[in-house]
Amino acid sequence: MKKLWKKLLAVTTAVMMAITLLPAMANAESTITNPQAKGSLTINKTTDKEDADGKYPGLGGAEFTIYKVASLEPGTNGKYKAWKLTTNFARLSLTPDTLGSISTADLEAKANEAKKIAADLTGQSQTTADGTGETRKGEATFSNLELGYYLVVETKTPSKYVASKPFFVSIPETVTTADGSTWNYNVSVSPKNQGIPDTDKVPDKKTVGVGDEVTYTITGPTVPNYDEAYNETTLKYEITDTLSTGLTFAKDKADLKVYTTDVNSPLVEDTDYTFEYDSTANKITISLISSKIRDLKGEAIHVKYTVTVNENAVVGSDGTINKAEVEYTNNPDGTTDGSKKGVKVYSFKIKINKKKDNGSPLKGATFGLYRDAACADKIEEATSGDDGVINFGDASKLAAGTYYLKELQAPSGYSALTSVVKVVISTATPNDNTIYDFKYSMNEGDENNVGEDGVISLDITNNKGFNLPATGGMGTYLFTIGGLVIMAGAALLLIASKKRRA
Template sequence: MVLGMSMTSFAADETTNATVKISGADGATLTYVQIVEPDRGSEDGWKIVPGFEKAFTDAGLTIKDLLQNTPDTNAAQGKITSNTKLSALLESLRLNATTTITGNQFTATKGGVYLIIADKEGWTYAPMLAYVPVDSTTDVNVTAKGEENQVRKAISADGQSVAAGDIVKYTVNANYPFYSSNYEDVLFKVTDTLTNANFLIDATHPVTVTINGAPAARTDYTVSDSNETDTLTVNFNYDYNKAGATVEITYYAKVSESVSSESPLKNKVTSETASTHDGTPTKTEYIVISTPVKATIKKVDLTDSTITLEGAVFALHRVVNGTDMVVATATTDDNGIATFNGLDAQDTTYYIVETQAPSGYKIDGIEHHLSGATANEPTTNTVKDSATKITTITTTYSFTDFGESGITTITNTKLSALPSTGGIGTTIFTIAGCVIMIAAAGLFFASRKKSDNK
């Protein structure tokens, strides 16, 4: 018989005092429920625990289906070989596993089959089944199989700032979740959503997937058609043989013109796992915020820095592939402030030149080279929502802006004017000159009149 049990097995004392020990589930909450128990009146000596019969019927399973080897072979390791219908049975019964296990073991006082559930936030464990023979006092060892549901995302070049038009490479790492071979419709997908960027997918910028460092076969996953959109999805065709493997996904995004220090580049990558595609998934979200740097100019009077100057026009220069280019212009407001957004912190070629001075002032005429854009330590915040099984981890990369404390102060000199010394200046000479001219004119006409009288 498959179960290897007969009525004579119960001739001895039916008292069982076996210790079921669970390993590999550190930090998890362990619960159990007995689903098969001894029955003297049945042909094979076993019966389904009352109340669970419908679950077996709905799954199309019998007690014999649970055990495909003799119990003596399995008892030492606590293993039970399952079939492809078992997933439906275990899913329907797992909520009945309500008896809490203290530590990592419990005492089975009755022979039979026990369903053991491990639950740990951020992890997925396969349900465990332990067979305990009648009259046994031998330990039964069960090994939990599970993997952490984690996903990590990073810009490939650590600490890279972003600017409009940049092409940024991203790397996502996740653990291949563990579900046993019983589950035929496992959900495992990774989705990334961008803010202020679109995905760039072409021959030069492909989406690549590796599993334990080796390129994944194209039959292992599908990629959504995401070129020039803000959402990318990689859906895995689940293979339980890859459980526990490290998955790495790389892809590219092009930063939009809308990016700024106030509206940074934002990426939210979500890993979803579930035993069925229509089940409630466990989600891990990892958000990366990359804040562009900016250059702020403050225009003030040379002799009185409290006087701010409106209307100064500046050109921002940058050397691109060896060519000096004007990449932006800005005009100071009534507070004397002009700002250039979306600069690249790694670029050391930026400089600012004044092209138009405020009314009544001279152009500065100096190339003001920018410096001081340094990366700050990234800040990370983790929020867990146990109700929906979502863990959100947000990492922000920020930079100290160009200039001292993020501001470059530029002064202007007023236009020159004729000075007043406080004396009479040229006035007296002007009057004297006029008198002489009048006198000369009078003498000229008097002399001419005398000549006419002769």
């Protein structure tokens, strides 16, 4: 009996060191005073991120199923004489006498073997589970358990985590105290899950106009460390990126790169990953080749590519959105989890409300919108209609920046502006694409907030001017007569001057 428990101690300690799951089992010589006692198993799960108090909060939503693999056969005087595999797990290649010599890797393999047996029996509609429980506030408890050796399998995994490995636990366990070894019937374990970080996505611009190029960099979650419990043919790590209709993707121009740490040392298409572009959905898909996924464990996968903004770009706070999603295997049963990140780039319009000096709309004023103060680089030209409105940006869309408005022609009876109008669109949060926070100013005046519609609305007034007389007709006669009078007066003054000198 002493030899048996020493073997159990060695096995359990090895598992604890390898996967930090099982409490150590001492070489128990203690007599079980109540061979018919029941035990319990409490599974504690925590997040992998500390809270403000430096603690790891409980992780809910993890489901565990336990299976009794072996029973302890009672002997005499309250002692146990042998392990015995249960009927359901009789074909498990595990014997009690070999437990002490099994390596950690072999023990993990045995746990995976036991898990497959449980799955096979479940598929044959044979009841094998001795309990299923989901963590509430990080804890799941199985009570009133018969003494024995149990397999613990995580059968449901919370989002953004990868399942813990299956493991064995003994009930009861022995605990060494100052007074010697005692039995603990209420066992507590803390299996660890791999936390998966969120997907990140960053454009190199926050605001755009039609024709601009935008380079996006997607950073996917760290590739999990998948053990042999995962079937290589079902392993999945896939990045999909759905582009707005306002963005045009062309692979030959996108300079697409998939890499781990160095953009200049990319992964190889069709060797490390596959690429697909769905033009109907405007979606790109990057899938790691399943046989390569284990080789990339612990690596974050980056995707970098360039697209062009087109006339379908969205003006205002809705923005031109681009959504990336990463889907990866998070449980050996083949289930997957996902992590999403959507980012926006923003565009604007400039609206001129052309008015008379009495405030009513003025029709027929023609303006040009320029990128430079010299008004040489024209973006658009438009004329006010009956409502006095001129819109710039309907076709081109405008990024944040400095623009100049020049009145090219005033309506009849009005004077054109003698100077250009300077308009500046700026952002208070240039590095944060999640915040819509923009300002504008006119002619170096006070800054105003750009509205949610993304339209910079400017009131510009024209004052009445002087009309030159029409060519021909009475106008011509008046100018002619006036000229003759002036010439006659000059001649008379010249004659009078000569007479005085004579």
